[in-house]
Amino acid sequence: MKKTKFRFPARINGATVAKKTFIYVVLIGLCLSFIIPYFWMLITSLRTELAYNSTGFTLLPLDEQGHLSLFFGNYKEAFTALxxxxxxxxxxxxxxxxxxxxxxxxxxxxxxxxxxxxxxxxxxxxxxxxxxxxxxxxxxxxxxxxxxxxxxxxxxxxxxxxxxxxxxxxxxxxxxxxxxxKGIEEAARIEGAGPFRIYLRIVLPLVxxxxxxxxxxxxxxxxxxxxxxxxxxxxxxxxxxxxxxxxxxxxGYDLTVQLAGAVIVSAPMIIVFFILQKYIVGGTMEGAVKG
Amino acid sequence: MKAYTKQLLKRNATGYAFILPLLIYFIVFQLAPMIIALVISFTDYSLANLDPSFVGFDNYIELFTNKAVYQNFWSSLLTTFLYMLLTVPTSMILTLIVSALLNSKIKGEKFFKTIFYIPSVTVSVAMMVMWKQMLAPDGLINQIFSSNIDFLNNESTALVMIALMSVWGGLGYNVLIMLSAMKNIDPSLYEAAEMDGAGAFQKFLYVTVPGVMPTIFFFLVTGLISGFQVGEQMVIIYGTATQVGSVRTYVYEMFYQMREMSNFSVASAMSYFLFAIILVFTLIQFRLQNADAIKERRMLKKIKREAANEKN
Amino acid sequence: MAKVSLKHIYKVYDGKVKAVNDFNLEIEDKEFVVFVGPSGCGKSTTLRMVAGLEEITAGELRIGDRICNHVEPKDRNIAMVFQNYALFPNMTVYDNIAFGLKMHKVPKAEIDKKVHEAAEILGITEYLDRKPKALSGGQRQRVALGRAIVREPNVFLLDEPLSNLDAKLRARMRTEITRLHKRLQATFIYVTHDQVEAMTMGDRIVVMKGGFVQQIGTPQELFNFPVNKFVAGFLGTPQMNFFDCTLLKESDGSVTVRADGFTLSIPEEETYRLDASVLDGAHKVTLGIRPDDITPLKGEAKGAEIEATVSLVEELGVQTLIYCDTDANSLMIENSPTAFCSSTVEPTAIKAGEKTKFRVNISKLHFFDVETETTLKERVPTVKAQCRVEGGEAKLLGGSVVCPGLFSRIESGTYTVSISPAALSFGNGFKGVIEAVEQQGREYVYRVRLGDDRVFLKSDEKHETGEETEIALALDSVGFYDNGTPVMEPIPEAYRFDGTFAKLKVKEGGKTVKRHFALIAGGKLCLPDEFTQKMYDQGRGIFKKELSYEVSLDDITATSMSDTAPMGEGEGLVAAVEDVLDYGYVKYLKLKLEGKPFCVKWVGDAVPPEVSVSFDFDNVRVYDKAIDMKLF
Incomplete structure (x- = not known):
């Protein structure tokens, strides 16, 4: 008995797949170049200076013997230094x-x-x-x-x-x-509200x-x-x-301490950004120049 | 007093009351400083000379000519231009490419936009610290490539690195604006190009780029104007008196004069000179922007004349 | 060859929303075809599928004999003119027109020649170095046309190109485009919502509504023989007048049309196409009369008169529109069952408020079913006639037919037979005379008088009016009814069976193998490889879909159980034989599968109690049952 192999159609064009993969590779590569520095900064701030100098390139919080360990001393030092x-x-x-x-x-x-x-x-x-x-x-x-x-x-x-x-x-x-x-303001004016009151109570809430x-x-x-x-x-x-x-x-503080300081200072804003993401990214677009 | 005049006065009073803080601020922190600075630039006011006397245009002339005392004046202008040359085209091209990539139908557009925008919400000092350590002889970059280049203190690489930092940091915001402009392009233009046989790159070249030309122009202008003012990053990284000559931009020199030399009159003179340059550029930009409108008006007049002639 | 063929084209969004339904059209080379219909009817979507800008969900598109479903737009040798022109704003007119040639790497000298030629034809040579924003709408339109013609494609696609122009310019551009079509000798597919454009420009028109094709034909055909109320009302300005009425067949053969406000009498000659059931005086019917067929009456016109009060007179120069109401108290202009519009090209002095008489052109009346809105006057209708069955013989149509096998099964008596045109052909059978001949495309529609009845058939044979002829009747396509109840139904041409597609393990000769089956009505039919591959071509989801298999009668074979070749276990479709229908020249077995009856041709005398049914899968059509879409 013949055993025929049946194929599903290649719904996706070979060229399109290649193009899309290329785009994703480029974008993800770019993303990494954005994420890695921050990640490195965070991890390095959790290591001792000694550990940092002993090991080569790593994105893990290793101590000088190569074990995973978190060191918070940098933060303590940065607290006082700052x-x-x-x-x-x-x-x-x-x-x-x-x-x-x-x-x-x-x-x-x-x-x-x-x-x-x-x-x-x-x-x-x-x-x-x-x-x-x-x-x-x-x-x-x-x-x-x-x-x-x-x-x-x-x-x-x-x-x-x-x-x-x-x-x-x-x-x-x-x-x-x-x-x-304008109608709202005019109505308030007829009611006898002064301009400051109109501004404060009526118009300001609307913006x-x-x-x-x-x-x-x-x-x-x-x-x-x-x-x-x-x-x-x-x-x-x-x-x-x-x-x-x-x-x-x-x-002249240790590199690790400096990075800890940078994390302390920048973290709040970045966290707020992630929470309010849609407003900021959206808000900027609204005020953006129309092409 | 007539009722009408009374009402008029009351209206004006209200209006001015509202803008009073603005006016006070304007006078104290805008007008006054500008006048004082202008005046001082014509004196020899400095820490050494707390009782200034007028010297006319001497400060300016000294800046332009005295190579002994102000040896960095012209080189700082050059450095500034060099910086602009490094950042503006690179930033523009990168923004275009990334925006075009995000504009093709892929998933995760929002994700990428968020990631790229992180530097814009990072406190600039913190970002400088991060880069400073990354580019240190024992920093991240050197670790990855197992090299030992002190990027930031090396005369030939320092400015390039700072330019890179700036392009990297500005990408998120720029892409946001550029992308929204790209989305405003009429999709049937792409379809028409497709029907005529245009491939992806050609569509980019003939439809996308011309379509966002106003935005490109916007970036060019703002890039130039802020490029002129670059200096803060250098101050954060190097302090106000660095030996690395290649990063001493014009504004950096200005800070140097103010902070290190306490030479306020010279610093004022430098600010005004900068102001003059920026003014010139802004006017040129205005002219160019309206050049299109002027051309259009001329073209329409020509068509009207043709139509009138035909009737006769 | 620039023929375009669309076969069973569907466009479905998100697996649910059907934007285009079963679009079938064969476009000849050099033809000017217009897709017309209201907004959202699917005409632009279909055009874009031809262009390659939209993916075809199901069906086959051929451009010049080449299957183009998955071919890139730029490789289809077509050009498109967009509604908003889509001119590149930063390029000059020259560059816009040259763009396509530049993309195809045509040498500069040739580009220059071709661009200037195109500019000559369209009269835009003096604008070649202007930019689109310095051009008027009409000029931009011509540049868009120039960009299309310069590539010398086989097919031109135009998507509502005149919608953005003012009325006067539109009229002028209409003639220019028609002239262009003649000059270029290419195939044009033109989309518009304006029926005037469709009627004046098209060789053939496709009317669409809600994703479905309503009717395809020449402007004349659509105007004179609209297949439903929508087509009738859509084409023609001013719009056709519609009235509610009843029809009653009188003793002298004429039909009285009774509407709210007037009565008309139609001579027998005009009524042959109407089915007797609507002529009982109680059945509600929609009457359609075009304004041009109602004109002010001078003199008398018995049975073709309407008396009404004039509400408004509109002078349009060449033509005058008279809006009237038969109900003198309401005086509406439209949207009232008693209001209508009359159009005349004769000068008239009628004034508003006057009571006037109008003549109706009785031969131009249209009738539509009130619910389905389809026409009651089909071009080639199914005819009902009386038939007397006695013994093994049936007397009908002025002759008789002997078929003991069939007629002995039903009681003697009088029955109504329903004869569809498909059952008729020229050949041995009933003798009669050809009363009327009409040409429809390449075929002819005949009205033949057989005995006291008249039948209609379509044939490509040519015969003359008045000719004596003989008509053959295929009994298996005829239905016998007793007062509406079917006594013997015609055998359909094809059957649909619901089922699914599966890959199953079966034992074959001791081994267990995997084979593909169509699961129908509790049984399994093993599928040949070609068919299976076509199923796979539909994608992974085919195994989960509810399907409908459509098989033509000729492709169904029944064999007795003993003759059937041994199959794997559980394979095959077994059906019990319920009845035998002997039409003399052909014999059918009436079978039942899962409660649904169907027939199968049978050869031989012995009829077993059970048969095994098999299909010729080479010709089976498969439908996606959930959305009723033909897959292949």
């Missing part, structure tokens, strides 16, 4: 204060430009828009001089105040306010999504802001997480 308690407090104060002030004052201004009428409104708006587009680095030196003149150098105020207004935030919030249905996105981005920007605090504050007790970490790097 002066974590004080520094964390400083950072939180600055981030929260700046974000709060930023959102509040910027939305006030944005609302004014969107809805209120006053003399020379458009001219002022254009001037401010244009001048605040001056790149940050250009403003560093002048701002330092002003802070020096005002006597607020070497204080937390210097970290909060100079960044309280942001033209990007004002612009986006103004767009949002323009999109709010919550944008406020949340801007709040997140502002907070993250403050958290990681290094250059300005470095320039303006010299007192070690006024350091933020960013400047403290930079100090740690330059001071």
């Amino acid at each position: 002066n974590l308690g004080q520094v964390l407090l400083n950072t939180l104060i600055v981030c929260v204060a700046n974000t709060f002030l930023n959102l509040f004052l910027n939305s006030l201004a944005a609302y004014a430009f969107a809805r209120l009428k006053f003399f020379a409104k458009n001219t002022i708006f254009k001037i401010i828009l244009f001048s605040m587009m001056v790149p940050g680095t250009v403003m560093l030196v002048p701002n330092f001089l002003i802070c020096d003149y005002l006597g607020i150098t070497d204080s937390l105020f210097a970290l909060i105040l100079p960044f309280v207004m942001s033209v990007y935030n004002i612009f986006l919030l103004r767009q949002q306010f323009l999109g709010v249905d 919550k999504p944008m406020m949340v996105v801007l709040g997140i981005t502002t907070f993250m920007w403050n958290y990681g802001n290094y250059l300005w605090p470095y320039i303006v504050n010299v007192d070690p007790n006024l350091r933020t997480l960013a400047t403290s970490l930079a100090e740690l790097t330059g001071s």
